[in-house]
Amino acid sequence: KAGVTQTPRYLIKTRGQQVTLSCSPISGHRSVSWYQQTPGQGLQFLFEYFSETQRNKGNFPGRFSGRQFSNSRSEMNVSTLELGDSALYLCASSSSGTTDTQYFGPGTRLTVL
Amino acid sequence: AQRVTQPEKLLSVFKGAPVELKCNYSYSGSPELFWYVQYSRQRLQLLLRHISRESIKGFTADLNKGETSFHLKKPFAQEEDSAMYYCALNDPGNTPLVFGKGTRLSVIA
Numbered sequence: 153k154a155g156v157t158q159t160p161r162y163l164i165k166t167r168g169q170q171v172t173l174s175c176s177p178i179s180g181h182r183s184v185s186w187y188q189q190t191p192g193q194g195l196q197f198l199f200e201y202f203s204e205t206q207r208n209k210g211n212f213p214g215r216f217s218g219r220q221f222s223n224s225r226s227e228m229n230v231s232t233l234e235l236g237d238s239a240l241y242l243c244a245s246s247s248s249g250t251t252d253t254q255y256f257g258p259g260t261r262l263t264v265l
Numbered sequence: 266a267q268r269v270t271q272p273e274k275l276l277s278v279f280k281g282a283p284v285e286l287k288c289n290y291s292y293s294g295s296p297e298l299f300w301y302v303q304y305s306r307q308r309l310q311l312l313l314r315h316i317s318r319e320s321i322k323g324f325t326a327d328l329n330k331g332e333t334s335f336h337l338k339k340p341f342a343q344e345e346d347s348a349m350y351y352c353a354l355n356d357p358g359n360t361p362l363v364f365g366k367g368t369r370l371s372v373i374a
Binding site: 193254258 | 366367
């Protein structure tokens with residue numbers, strides 16, 4: 153089976169812009185979770201989608217949003233970018249949720265200038 | 266609130282020496298606990314979970330509810346064990362995974 157893929161792998165944006173990141177889960181997986189990874193805060197949960205519905209949400213401002221499509225592919229969007237949004241954004245898929253083994257993608261490295 | 270603490274940012278051991286990566290958690294119920302590992306230039310991946318009670322690559326971890334710990338152990342470290350290790354917790358029932366900040370294990374030849 154192909155693994156979790158994330159596009160793009162690298163992004164450079166400026167403050168105030170918005171960005172959309174994409175995640176394609178392993179075939180057959182219905183749950184997609186997003187995490188932000190920074191040196192200071194480590195891995196922090198953003199949100200989880202299951203069958204096109206947001207099932208869990210982390211403690212991030214409303215500028216961070218996501219969605220999931222009928223084929224389980226997911227996107228996350230960050231609007232009005234701030235310098236502090238620079239991070240590695242990881243997505244993980246699993247067959248039914250966060251208690252299952254999470255299969256991680258390689259991440260998207262976002263740099264905000 | 267759930268919290269996972271990994272007190273060591275970096276742990277260096279010699280090849281063949283025992284390894285213990287510490288993980289403490291704060292949670293009042295019966296959590297699900299996991300160890301994830303990230304080898305150099307590879308993706309984050311599950312190493313083991315407490316519910317499985319299995320040994321993976323020689324590593325074991327025992328859940329100690331009294332001490333709220335889930336330390337990862339291996340009797341004889343190998344160079345290929347060098348990696349970043351993350352302890353994680355969640356409520357049973359598809360709640361978000363909470364990760365510790367990770368411990369970098371360096372095994373010296």
